[in-house]
Amino acid sequence: xxxxxxxxxxxxxxxxxxxxxxxxxxxxxxxxxxxxxxxxxxxxxxxxxxxxxxxxxxxxxxxxxxxxxxxxxxxxxxxxxxxxxxxxxxxxxxxxxxxxxxxxxxxxxxxxxxxxxxxxxxxxxxxxxxxxxxxxxxxxxxxxxxxxxxxxxxxxxxxxxxxxxxxxxxxxxxxxxxxxxxxxxxxxxxxxxxxxxxxxxxxxxxxxxxxxxxxxxxxxxxxxxxxxxxxxxxxxxxxxxxxxxxxxxxxxxxxxxxxxxxxxxxxxxxxxxxxxxxxxxxxxxxxxxxxxxxxxxxxxxxxxxxxxxxxxxxxxxxxxxxxxxxxxxxxxxxxxxxxxxxxxxxxxxxxxxxxxxxxxxxxxxxxxxxxxxxxxxxxxxxxxxxxxxxxxxxxxxxxxxxxxxxxxxxxxxxxxxxxxxxxxxxxxxxxxxxxxxxxxxxxxxxxxxxxxxxxxxxxxxxxxxxxxxxxxxxxxxxxxxxxxxxxxxxxxxxxxxxxxxxxxxxxxxxxxxxxxxxxxxxxxxxxxxxxxxxxxxxxxxxxxxxxxxxxxxxxxxxxxxxxxxxxxxxxxxxxxxxxxxxxxxxxxxxxxxxxxxxxxxxxxxxxxxxxxxxxxxxxxxxxxxxxxxxxxxxx
Numbered sequence: 289x290x291x292x293x294x295x296x297x298x299x300x301x302x303x304x305x306x307x308x309x310x311x312x313x314x315x316x317x318x319x320x321x322x323x324x325x326x327x328x329x330x331x332x333x334x335x336x337x338x339x340x341x342x343x344x345x346x347x348x349x350x351x352x353x354x355x356x357x358x359x360x361x362x363x364x365x366x367x368x369x370x371x372x373x374x375x376x377x378x379x380x381x382x383x384x385x386x387x388x389x390x391x392x393x394x395x396x397x398x399x400x401x402x403x404x405x406x407x408x409x410x411x412x413x414x415x416x417x418x419x420x421x422x423x424x425x426x427x428x429x430x431x432x433x434x435x436x437x438x439x440x441x442x443x444x445x446x447x448x449x450x451x452x453x454x455x456x457x458x459x460x461x462x463x464x465x466x467x468x469x470x471x472x473x474x475x476x477x478x479x480x481x482x483x484x485x486x487x488x489x490x491x492x493x494x495x496x497x498x499x500x501x502x503x504x505x506x507x508x509x510x511x512x513x514x515x516x517x518x519x520x521x522x523x524x525x526x527x528x529x530x531x532x533x534x535x536x537x538x539x540x541x542x543x544x545x546x547x548x549x550x551x552x553x554x555x556x557x558x559x560x561x562x563x564x565x566x567x568x569x570x571x572x573x574x575x576x577x578x579x580x581x582x583x584x585x586x587x588x589x590x591x592x593x594x595x596x597x598x599x600x601x602x603x604x605x606x607x608x609x610x611x612x613x614x615x616x617x618x619x620x621x622x623x624x625x626x627x628x629x630x631x632x633x634x635x636x637x638x639x640x641x642x643x644x645x646x647x648x649x650x651x652x653x654x655x656x657x658x659x660x661x662x663x664x665x666x667x668x669x670x671x672x673x674x675x676x677x678x679x680x681x682x683x684x685x686x687x688x689x690x691x692x693x694x695x696x697x698x699x700x701x702x703x704x705x706x707x708x709x710x711x712x713x714x715x716x717x718x719x720x721x722x723x724x725x726x727x728x729x730x731x732x733x734x735x736x737x738x739x740x741x742x743x744x745x746x747x748x749x750x751x752x753x754x755x756x757x758x759x760x761x762x763x764x765x766x767x768x769x770x771x772x773x774x775x776x777x778x779x780x781x782x783x784x785x786x787x788x789x790x791x792x793x794x795x796x797x798x799x800x801x802x803x804x805x806x807x808x809x810x811x812x813x814x815x816x817x818x819x820x821x822x823x824x825x826x827x828x829x830x831x832x833x834x835x836x837x838x839x840x841x842x843x844x845x846x847x848x849x850x851x852x853x854x855x856x857x858x859x860x861x862x863x864x865x866x867x868x869x870x871x872x873x874x875x876x877x878x879x880x881x882x883x884x885x886x887x888x889x890x891x892x893x894x895x896x897x898x899x900x901x902x903x904x905x906x907x908x909x910x911x912x913x914x915x916x917x918x919x920x921x922x923x
C-alpha cells in the first residue's frame with residue numbers, strides 16, 4: 289500500500305504528493321518534528337519553533353517512514369513539509385488575514401490512537417535542550433495493523449494483513465557564533481510485514497497458505513554544516529555527509545520446489561555534498577554545488593534457482609555504482625526579482641546493468657525565475673538531471689515493492705519545465721495555476737511484486753494486451769524502465785477565515801497513454817483532486833471533511849515472454865509494454881477533535897466512509913471504513 293508524503297520544491301516523487309490513503313482530514317501538531325525538518329532547509333537568523341506544521345490528509349493506517357538523504361529547498365511552490373508520523377486532528381492556525389500563530393513552549397508531546405482492524409499509532413518526543421543556540425531531542429513513532437483479512441484468494445482467505453513500523457530518531461543543532469550552524473540526525477526504522485496475497489506456483493486449492501513475512505532495516509545519519517549568511521561576507525559555504533543503510537531480510541518467490549532461498553538486497557548509500565557561493569555586486573552571486581553519491585550493494589549477486597516445473601532460472605546481478613553531480617550557477621536577487629541560471633552536470637560510474645551501462649555524461653538545465661509583485665507571483669523553472677533509483681526510493685513508491693535491486697540504471701530528465709502563477713492572499717483567499725512538461729528516460733516500472741507472487745507467475749485478469757497462457761511474466765525484473773514524456777495542468781485554491789473556517793482544493797489533469805504521460809506514481813492517474821475543509825463552530829471543537837480522487841488509472845509493465853521450460857527474469861525472447869486498468873479511487877473522510885486545554889485534546893475520525901475496497905496497486909486493496917480515536921498531550 290502506498291502512503292507517501294508531500295514534498296516541497298522539485299517534487300521528484302509526484303506520487304508522494306497525491307497518494308496517501310485512506311485520506312483523513314487532519315493536521316500535524318508536533319513541534320519537535322516541525323523544527324527538526326524545517327531547520328534543514330531554511331536559512332534564517334534567529335529561531336522559530338512552530339507547534340503545528342500544516343493541515344493535511346492523515347492516515348491512521350501504518351505508512352512508510354521516509355528518511356530522505358537529500359534536503360529539498362523551498363522553491364516558489366512551497367506547498368508543505370514532509371512528515372513521517374501520524375499527526376493529530378487540530379487545524380493549523382492560518383498566518384494570513386485575521387489569523388494568529390500559536391507557538392508551543394512544551395518540550396514534549398505524546399499522541400496515541402487506535403481503531404478498527406487493530407490499526408494503531410503512537411507518536412512521542414521530547415526536546416531535552418532548546419535555547420537560542422542549541423537544540424537536542426528524541427522522537428518515537430509506532431504504526432501497525434494486524435486484523436484485516438482482505439481474502440484475495442481461496443489460498444489466503446484466513447490471512448490477515450500484518451504490518452508494523454517502529455522508528456526512533458535523535459536530532460541536534462548548534463549555532464557556532466560567528467561561524468555557522470551544525471545539524472545532525474540519526475534515524476532508525478524497522479519494519480515487519482507479510483505478503484498477505486501470496487499464492488505459490490502450482491497451488492491446487494487443497495489447503496491454506498502461510499504468507500511469507502519480511503523485515504526491513506533502515507538506518508540514516510545526517511551531518512550538515514552551513515556557514516552564516518552575513519551582509520558583506522566574501523563567501524558562503526555548506527557541506528554535508530549522509531549515510532543510509534536500507535536492507536531486506538529475504539526475497540519471496542512464487543515458485544514451488546525451489547532449492548535454496550533468495551536473499552533480499554542490502555543497500556548502503558554514502559553521500560558527500562558541498563556548496564560554495566560568492567556574492568557579487570548589487571544582488572548578484574555566483575556559485576557551484578557538488579554531490580557525490582556512492583551506492584554499495586550486498587546479497588545482490590546473480591543467483592540460480594531450480595524449479596521442478598520450469599527448470600533453472602536466475603535473478604539479475606547489480607553492481608556497486610556512483611554518480612558525481614556538479615551544478616555551477618549565477619544568481620540575481622534584488623527586490624521583486626529572483627533569477628538563477630545554471631546547469632546540472634552528471635557523471636556516472638558503473639551505473640546500469642552489465643553490458644548496458646548508463647552513459648557516463650549527462651547534462652540538464654537548472655534555470656529558475658521568480659517575480660513577486662504585491663499579491664501576484666510568477667515563476668518559471670526549467671530543471672532536470674539524473675535521479676538514482678535506489679531501493680529506498682522505490683520503497684517509497686510501493687511499500688510492497690520487490691525487495692531486491694533489479695537495475696542500477698538512474699532516471700534521466702533532460703527537461704522538467706514548470707510555469708505558474710500564484711495570486712493572494714486576498715482577505716484569506718489564494719489561487720494558483722501551473723502548467724508543466726517533463727521528459728524522463730528510464731522511468732521505473734513497478735508496483736507489480738505483490739501481484740507477481742500472488743498470481744503464481746501468471747498474468748492477472750484484465751492485463752491488456754493479454755499475454756499468452758504459456759507466458760512467464762518478469763513483473764519485477766525490468767532493467768531499463770520506460771522513456772516517458774508528457775504534460776500536466778494543475779490548479780489550487782484556499783480560503784481561510786481566521787481560526788473559524790478553512791477550505792483547500794487542488795486538482796490536476798495529466799494525459800496518460802503508454803509512453804506519453806506524466807509520471808505521478810505507478811498507477812499513472814489522468815485526473816486527481818483533493819478537497820479539505822475544516823471549521824470550528826465552538827472554540828474547543830474542530831471538524832474536518834475531505835474528499836480524495838484519482839481517476840482513469842492504469843499500471844504499466846514490460847513483460848518478457850518465454851516458454852515455460854526456460855523462463856528467465858533477465859532477458860526474454862520478446863519485450864512488450866502492457867497495461868492493467870485500475871479502479872478510480874473515491875475516498876471521503878470526516879474527523880473531529882475537542883480541546884480540553886491548550887495542551888490536551890481528544891479526537892475521533894472515520895476514514896474511507898464510502899467503504900470502497902478499490903486496489904491502490906494490483907492486489908493491494910483498501911481496508912474500507914476505518915474508525916479510530918485517540919488523544920494528544922503536550923507536556
